[in-house]
Every structure is written in C-alpha cells, then in structure tokens.
Amino acid sequence: MKPFTYTRADDVTSAVSEVSRQEGAKVIAGGTNLLDLMKIDVMQPRHLVDITRLALTTIEKTAEGGLLLGALATNADTAYHEQVEQRYPLLSHAILAGATAQLRNKATDAGNLLQRTRCYYFYDTHTACNKREPGTGCSAIHGYNRNHAILGHSEHCIATHPSDMAVALAALEARIHVTGPQGERTIPIADFHRLPGDTPEKDTNLADDEIITAIELSPKGFARHYTYLKNRDRASYAFALVSVAVGLDMEGDTIQEARIALGGVAHKPWRNPEAEALLTGKKASRENFQPVADAYVHGAKGFEHNSFKIELARRSIVRALMQAAHVDQNSNGN
Amino acid sequence: MQEKALSPTVSTEIITLTINGTSKQLEVEVWTSLLDLLREPLDLTGTKKGCDHGQCGACTILLDGKRINSCLTLAVMHDGSELTTIEGLAQDGELHPVQQAFIDHDAFQCGYCTPGQICSTIGLINEGKAKTLDDIRDLMSGNICRCGAYTNIVKVVQEALERNHKA
Incomplete structure (x- = not known):
C-alpha cells in the first residue's frame, strides 16, 4: 500500500471540502473494496477522508411513504431492517446474496454502489486495462472473459458491475442523494452508473468532489411479487x-x-x-x-x-x- | 535540525481501543490495518493473516460485538471501539463454549482458520439470523477451511445455536 495522509470528517460539509481541496483524495467508509484495491496498488489515493463519524447511518421513512437509507447504513443493517424486510424484500434478498456476513457488517450502502469491477485484468497491475490505466488497452476482450459483459460493452472495456444490491435498487428505481461543493442533487439510479464507452475509467456520474448521503426508495416495494x-x-x-x-x-x-x-451482464x-x-x-x-x-x-x-x-x-x-x-x-x- | 530529505512523511495518530476488556492508548501509522496492529505491536497473533483480502476469514474478530474482517479496515478508523479477539474469549481459565465445542466435535485439523471460525460462529449467534443448516452454511461462507473440516464446523454452529436457543 502506498503511504497516504488521513483526516476524519465531522460533518458532510467538511467531508466535501476535504475531498475537493486535496488532490488525489478519496472518501473511506466501510473500506472493504477500497483497501483491498489499495493493497495491490490498483488504487493509490494520496489522502483518505474518513466519513464513518458522519450521522448518515439511519434508515427512516420519507414524507412520501418511501424509505431513506443513510449512505453509511451497513449492508447487514439494511438487509435485516424490519422496513426493508417487509416492504422491500427484493432489496433485502439481493444484499444477502452478495459477499459474506463479515463484509456485509462493514460495507456501507453507498460504498456498495461505488465498488469497482472484479475484472481479473483490472486487478492485475501487470496487464493492460483501460479502466485502471486509460489508453493501455483491454486485456479481457481477447483474454479470459468468463465474468464479463454481454450487453453495453465497448471496444475499450467489457467489465461488469459486481453489485447485487445495485441490481435490486435499479428495479426499485432508487434515487441517489449526493452533496458536492455546489450543494445537493439527486441522481436516479439508472443514470448513476455509466456504460464504459471510451471512458471506462469512470464507473459512475458522481463527481470526484461529491459524496453520497442517502439512497431513497419510493413507496413502491413490490413486496408481494x-x-x-x-x-x-x-x-x-x-x-x-x-x-x-x-x-x-x-x-x-x-x-x-x-x-x-439484470446483474453480471453489463457495466451497470x-x-x-x-x-x-x-x-x-x-x-x-x-x-x-x-x-x-x-x-x-x-x-x-x-x-x-x-x-x-x-x-x-x-x-x-x-x-x-x-x-x-x-x-x-x-x-x-x- | 536538518530534515532527512528522502524520508516519507510518517503519518501517525493516537487512538484508544478496548481490546479484550483492556483499554489501550496506541500510536498507529494511518495505513496500519486493524489486523496488523493486533498481530505486530500488540502480539495478539491468534488472529491470523491468511489472504489479507477479506476472502478467507482467518482474520475475523468481533468489533463492538459484530464479526468483521480485521484485514480490510484501518486501525485508525476505530478510535473508541471495543474489540474481542480469540485471546479474549476464555473467562477465568475456562474456554468459551464455542471453543470447547470445536474441540468436542473435532472441528479443525491444522487449526489455522479456527480462531476466525470461532469468532465468526460467535458473531453468527449474536446476529440471530441462522435458522437452518443451509443458513449456517451460507452465513459461515466467509470462513474458509482448507483442511475441509466443514462438516464438523457446521455441527458446532448447530449445537451452539441450539444451546443459545435453550438458554
């Protein structure tokens, strides 16, 4: 792991200003994917902003009758939350289909959306990968591509998004609440993740200086079917x-x-x-x-x-x- | 005084952790994983470093009562937390019931994965979500045993759940 500096943010405003101020800064919360990638030098942030102390862990009803999942609610707390189990069982099942109990106890809901692909070549720094190092080429297209995309891929990247949770959130048409230096905005999940096109290094439409604060579910949970x-x-x-x-x-x-x-078939x-x-x-x-x-x-x-x-x-x-x-x-x- | 031109900036923080019931103030480099902190400066080597990537579960500990992979988190992020490692389970010279059950059921061979398996079993019981054998297998899938002692590990977890249910 490359050395980095570290600060602990006290509130959303200071977290946003820390990530926008420091070049090469990354937010860390659950850390289960980021630290894994830092250990093998796939990601090399120069500064980490720890947001785990922010008050973003709650899961509460919205005025419209939906549910607001705090960005820092863990995958386990979300999957086993009474409201999620009863009203959004699709989400609960999808979360529990992914990772392990240990990882779900640490991984956060926002981090789940931001996890990187598990393309073998993205992980292997000795190979070409346009997502890891733009312009070097895609080793997967003519390589071992068993877990790769069949839809929406490009000549530059055939990686898939690995999340189960995000697939359920796509079916539920969740809305992602984000905050940046210009204030708050909401991104429909359909527009949150990107297709690779010729910029596969960008997984999502979240700007580098924005952080996710919550994931909003509409009242429609499809709990019967x-x-x-x-x-x-x-x-x-x-x-x-x-x-x-x-x-x-x-x-x-x-x-x-x-x-x-569908999950496992495309970059989103x-x-x-x-x-x-x-x-x-x-x-x-x-x-x-x-x-x-x-x-x-x-x-x-x-x-x-x-x-x-x-x-x-x-x-x-x-x-x-x-x-x-x-x-x-x-x-x-x- | 002249600074060493080539030495990297050492970034450290002071944190307080309660480990197996004892509060400790520690100075940690910010990039130190919780696992490395436990094993090296603290010499609590019961927690094992298997894959160091969250895939094997040998590093499983209880953080505020919840099982986590200690390899995939930074020590500095846990200022004020309470940890329980395999060394903290026995009380007054008596093994934790889950430790005893691993012996009674012959649920290990080489023993390398066992501290993680035991902490994971205790975490699973605390969670209270496993009802069936399939649940046990699924909820223990974060702990790999390369000797293949799974059959007996599942028996331990099943017995621990039954005992906990009666208690």
Whole structure:
C-alpha cells in the first residue's frame, strides 16, 4: 500500500471540502473494496477522508411513504431492517446474496454502489486495462472473459458491475442523494452508473468532489411479487454470472407493471423499459414471459468464454418472472 | 535540525481501543490495518493473516460485538471501539463454549482458520439470523477451511445455536 495522509470528517460539509481541496483524495467508509484495491496498488489515493463519524447511518421513512437509507447504513443493517424486510424484500434478498456476513457488517450502502469491477485484468497491475490505466488497452476482450459483459460493452472495456444490491435498487428505481461543493442533487439510479464507452475509467456520474448521503426508495416495494435470482459458480460468496431482479405489480394474474434488472451482464445494472412494457396488461405465463426475455438479450454479444451468458440470461429472466408471479415452473410445457 | 530529505512523511495518530476488556492508548501509522496492529505491536497473533483480502476469514474478530474482517479496515478508523479477539474469549481459565465445542466435535485439523471460525460462529449467534443448516452454511461462507473440516464446523454452529436457543 502506498503511504497516504488521513483526516476524519465531522460533518458532510467538511467531508466535501476535504475531498475537493486535496488532490488525489478519496472518501473511506466501510473500506472493504477500497483497501483491498489499495493493497495491490490498483488504487493509490494520496489522502483518505474518513466519513464513518458522519450521522448518515439511519434508515427512516420519507414524507412520501418511501424509505431513506443513510449512505453509511451497513449492508447487514439494511438487509435485516424490519422496513426493508417487509416492504422491500427484493432489496433485502439481493444484499444477502452478495459477499459474506463479515463484509456485509462493514460495507456501507453507498460504498456498495461505488465498488469497482472484479475484472481479473483490472486487478492485475501487470496487464493492460483501460479502466485502471486509460489508453493501455483491454486485456479481457481477447483474454479470459468468463465474468464479463454481454450487453453495453465497448471496444475499450467489457467489465461488469459486481453489485447485487445495485441490481435490486435499479428495479426499485432508487434515487441517489449526493452533496458536492455546489450543494445537493439527486441522481436516479439508472443514470448513476455509466456504460464504459471510451471512458471506462469512470464507473459512475458522481463527481470526484461529491459524496453520497442517502439512497431513497419510493413507496413502491413490490413486496408481494418479487424475486432476486442469482446464478453463480458456487452457492455462496461468489459474484453473479447472471442475476435477475424482478418486481411485479399484479391484479389477479394480470401484470400491471413489471420491473426487471439484470446483474453480471453489463457495466451497470441493465434495464430495458420497452421490454418490460411488453408485460403491461398481460397474463402472467411462460408464453408472455419468453418474448420479454428475448427482447432483453436482443443485441447481446458474448466473447470467447462468456457467450453462455446470453442463453443463461434468457432462461433466468423467464424463471425469475415465473417465481415472482408465483406461476408453477412446470406449467405450459417448455 | 536538518530534515532527512528522502524520508516519507510518517503519518501517525493516537487512538484508544478496548481490546479484550483492556483499554489501550496506541500510536498507529494511518495505513496500519486493524489486523496488523493486533498481530505486530500488540502480539495478539491468534488472529491470523491468511489472504489479507477479506476472502478467507482467518482474520475475523468481533468489533463492538459484530464479526468483521480485521484485514480490510484501518486501525485508525476505530478510535473508541471495543474489540474481542480469540485471546479474549476464555473467562477465568475456562474456554468459551464455542471453543470447547470445536474441540468436542473435532472441528479443525491444522487449526489455522479456527480462531476466525470461532469468532465468526460467535458473531453468527449474536446476529440471530441462522435458522437452518443451509443458513449456517451460507452465513459461515466467509470462513474458509482448507483442511475441509466443514462438516464438523457446521455441527458446532448447530449445537451452539441450539444451546443459545435453550438458554
């Protein structure tokens, strides 16, 4: 680890002014991803601003009837929070599908959104990587690319976003509250993470001098019809090859609204509102789910070691929709 | 006095930690992990440095009662915290029930992962979320045992949960 200087911020204003004032400064909270990357020199901040003492750990109801997750609420405290378990079980399940109990006890909700890709080449400082070192090239495109993207990738980067929590937040259309030198703003989760394009070094649209203060959930939690389906190489403590977050609003067996977000397939949680709209007013059935799954993977492109993800995603979407709608998996043949 | 031109700026902070019930004031370099602080200056080497990347769980300790990977956090960030390590579990010469259960069930071979497994088991009991065998396996997945003593470790956790339920 490269030496750095350290300060402890007392409030949001001083935290923002510290990160904007110091060149190469980074905020640290849970530290579970940042310190891991600092130990192998992938990240080399010159100054750390410890924000763990800020009063941002609470989870409380909003005036609109939603829920506001403090940026520093831990993943464990969020997943097991009574309001989250009862009203947003999709989020609770997604969080508990990720990492380990030890990591979830430390990792914060804001940090979960800001975690970096687990692309093997991003981690290996002896290889070229446009995300780690812009302009050096992408080693994954012609390398071992099993955990890489099939949607939204570019010739510069085929990394995926590793978070499970963010996939559920995408389906829940969460809003990210941030504060910077110019004041506060709110970013819809769909606009928070970026596609790699020709600037894969930028994971998100959060400015370097902004910090996340909260994650807002709307009152719509899809607590009756939801699923977080995660496919991975082992049953626990592994990143998703393909994951699917589904929230359905149903009247009898008719779907009023469908939300579907995919994880493990792109540089950000993947939504396709046009494909979701195919389900509006439709009966919940395998016949109606299949075209949605087809539309989701339309245009997908795999690489040498991950093309299996395209079919895996199609099948996972159908299964997740069947589970969320409580449709018998064995019905309707196929 | 002339400064040494090439020496890097040593950045240290004074912190207070309560470790296994004893309060200590310590001067730490800001980049020292909690794990390295425990093992080196404090000589509490029961907590193991396995992978140093949060993947193996050998460094698991209890921070304010919660299990964490001590390798993935900086000591300086924990001014005022209470830590329990494997050395702090036995009371009055008597092993903690979870320590005794690891012996009774032969739940280790080389023993390297065991301090982390024991702290993790105690953390799991404190959390109160594990109900089934599958829950135990999932919630203990942050602790790797390369000897493969998992079957007996699961028995220990199961017994500890049952005992805790009755108590």
